[in-house]
Amino acid sequence: MPETPTRPDQQHFFAQLDETPVGVVDSVDESAAPASVWKDAWHQLRRRPMFWIASVLIALIVIVAVFPQWFTSVDPRACDLANSSLPPSAGHPFGFNFQGCDIYARTIYGARPSVTVGVLTTLVVVLIGALVGAIAGFYGKWFDSLLSRVTDIFFAIPFVLAAIVIMSVLYDQRGILTVVIVLGVFGWPQIARITRGSVLSVKNSDFVTAAKALGASRASTLMRHIMPNSAAPIIVYATVALGTFIVAEATLSFLGIGLPQSVVSWGGDISDAQRRLRANPVELFYPAAALALTVLSFIMMGDVVRDALDPKARKR
Amino acid sequence: MAWYVGRRFLQLIPVFLGATLLIYAMVFLLPGDPILALGGDRGISDALAERLRERYNLDEPFLVQYLLYLKGIFSLDFGITFSGEEVIDVMKRVFPVTFQLAVMALLFEGIFGIGFGLIAGLRKGKLFDSTALVLSLIVIAVPTFVIGFVLQFVVGVKLGWLPPTVGSNVNFKTLLMPAIVLGAVSFAYVLRLTRTSVAENLSADYVRTATAKGVSRSRVINVHVLRNSLIPVVTFLGADLGSLMAGAIITEGIFNINGVGGTLYRAIIQGQAPTVVSLTTVLVIVYILSNLLVDLLYAVLDPRIRYA
């Protein structure tokens, strides 16, 4: 794009009128509502190949999670010790684990619980954490003191302790949702801290002052101006956390307070494979690889979304 | 500023009371009667169980137990463990080791995370960036016990470069491997946070202004980009110190370190309230102090942030 003159007296040349439709350049569509950040972001996203790669990957993972039976006809819970640790064979592309279960089927069927736990927990954590952090950072004063100290207490509650207590209270309902609750209730403090820090540094920016001067309400300043500009670290943290939550489910399963034994999950298989570390590490490889692919697609998605939301990046 | 810091210290009191009450309540709510586990599978006779409950105040109602514990704390009596050891002795033993380990892990993730993240952010989309992404993916997807095992087996057992376990020799050399393992996941967080912030700030107005003014690239990066990118990273690192101290259960197990994570885990599993609450209280203080330090650092990193 040629240099766009900012003031008439800076113009150094005149283009031919038929080459430069001045009317179009200069005209202002006064009826149009100002484009929202979110709409802008969508326009940005559509043009990025990485967005489409990540979308396809995520779509694939979601399809596997929702319709595992489309990808394998083997029952992941049909395990026969006669097949213990057998190498790949026809119909069993990844071979068998030491319990004699088909690793491929377990990797496919493990997607639903694992991805659900990862995504739901991330949502819960981001919602609570961003809300608490944003209020603490933006309103400051006693809001900040109160919320920050509550955050400190939550930081210090030992995860294992809280998990055992919550899981035993909700013993009869144990399932994906209880795991999400446990991981969510104790996962938000870090996001709250990061959001608060980010909001603190953004709230003194010129554009915030400008928005206030223009009469924007405090809530709208926070939502429309500060949050989009503080979103980057939240998104980055959330995409990485997604993976660690799936792994954390493994820890819960290992302790016997995660998903019920009958639920096949990547985390559970990773923790079961622990004792095969020296003998047959392949059992560990596939669930871990599936987990890595999921995290990768969400990290890529997070990256492009962040770029799209960031007005600074857009100016380039 | 001094007033701000003073106020933060005053806030320690309600936080201390709130945290101890909450955690004591949670230990109280733990399923199962801890005394019944003392006899293992054989069980324990009713008469003996009753006497032991009395000794550890377990026969009192919850609030009485809690107040007895609080009362003890004010005379520096943190209670005793089921094995008859003073909890204060347990704390004196585990915290120094764990603190060393956590600080080393923090330094590892801080130095390498910020370093790699900075380079990745500056070369966004290039080979180094992709390599860093793969590295962080590995660290996220491969569980700690695998990383720990592989490192221990290769460096400690096969090559013999470093001792495979810590045990009674707590020093820089023995703690080096555990610190790397412990800091691995956080390293991924720091790397990603730094990379994104750097990439974002590279396109900020003030960077263009500085570049346009002819400021050298290294100065632009060090003074303008990095400093402004560090807020989320510093926030993360500040809160991570406490997590590293409390959450090293697996790492401590692999490398046989006698630290807070494992002790706390066992105390929870065994329902030993005095140990759990005392260790956790110290951790709350660690969180509060490191978060205070981070808040003060904000003002250094971003002069627009002011505390009254």
Next chain:
Amino acid sequence: MKIRRFAGFAASLTVGALALAACSNGGSSGENTSAQGSSTGIITTNGNEPQNPLIPTNTAEVGGGKILDLTFAGLVYYDADGAPHNEVAESIESDDAQNYTIKLKSGWKFTNGEDVTAKSFVDAWNYGAKLSNEQLSSYFFEPIEGFSWEKDSELTGLKVVDDLTFTVKLVQPESDFPLRLGYSAFYPLPEAAFEDIEAFGQNPIGNGPYKLDGEGAWEHNTQIKLVPNADYAGDRKAKNGGVTIKFYETQDAAYSDLLSDQLDVLDAVPDSAFATFESELGDRAVNQPAAVFQSFTIGEWLDHFGDDEEGKLRRQALSYAIDRDQITKTIFEGTRTPAKDFTSPVISGWSDSIPGAEVLSFDPTKAKDLWAQADAIKPWSGKFTIAYNTDGGHKAWVDAVTNSIKNVLGIDAEGQAYAVFADLRTDVTAAKAGEKSKLTGANRSGWQADYPGLYNFLGPLYGTGAGSNDGNYSNEEFDALLKQGASDTNQDSANATFQKAQEILFKDLPAIPLWYSNVTGGYSTLVDNVKFGWNSVPLYSDITKQ
């Protein structure tokens, strides 16, 4: 004793025994001590932080037991094969298996110079039995006259005759009483112990082959240093410069140390190394049967498993449905031996051909058939579960056993995990009492011998009202046989009676026997003469290191 659960992440079932340190140079005479040459190197070995102060009557677990067995000498000790030999005792005599006269050898001293006398034993046992002393092993004194669970009382059955003689009167005849006397609860205590028992618990004063290396030799949660006791007068004389027991949270860490020669002797290989340790250690690997029996108990209160025809059929069907050979081969890589009875092959009197033992073989057809017969009485409903504590490395075999049951019987079966061991114990206790409990099915069970006798595997677990009878099993005929065997002074006929009693167990199956745990271990390139005893503990005093 029970099989202790093992806290820690990658921990597996502990095979380390409640160390009855059966250490011997093979003979029962004391003449050839150090004949094979002694050495000066200090041996390092794995262990666990004792859960209690080091008082013999208050130690009921592996960590403390290992230390006590090296630092104390009792009336008898067990050799590598589990045979008892007199240690401090000169003779233990009885005509009726109820009244015993015990004579001591002279010349034994505690490390503080006190003589070991009849009073040292009588006072120690009285201390251990007294209710208000809250000693975990007090139940060992239950057979002695005067014992009470209700109030503090003296063991009136104990009488000091002279400095080196005392008598014991039991409530009822028990012929294996002398056999029990090598267990740590029966160790003597010096007078100094009673002056300040708390200080004693930190720095115990014993009469064993080793002693603590001065004040503070016990570094909590890290290690304990033992040095040879020059005054020790028995057969287990140390042939090395001492033993340092390093405490490990996980066996994986200990195994890594062993591989790099940072640890000399390991008595528990982690399950992650089951497949590889024999190739990694070569002839330095140890894998031999031990006095550990594993099973799962099905409570009689459970639906479908009551004390009736249906219950018996279902128990038999479950037992036939488990492929023990395959599970021990694949899941345990040969570190377990399929069970043939309810005891252990290292115990004298063990037999692999008790009538009824065929129920332990794998027979899918018969399993299905028996299950169908039970269904004809009352149709099956629900899910079969086996409860276990997650901190003991039990998940893998529970998964394999439930898979085996599922595949053979076509019913739903899975493990029921408990994060907190106390929670499992509380639930078992509550279920036994008919109270509300989360326990939905069977629970894992196991037994590690306190002393090498058949009775020890049967009485405490299946006797009516016995302390560890988790399934509420009760059978008059079985009780009568137990009592008959216990009072029989002839060892052979007593064992025959105990085997008869097991025939009843095979019909009723209060617990389904699974396998015997082997002791798995190994040693470094720096030590020689490593041999493991019947109780899974290495014979430390014989090990040499230059």
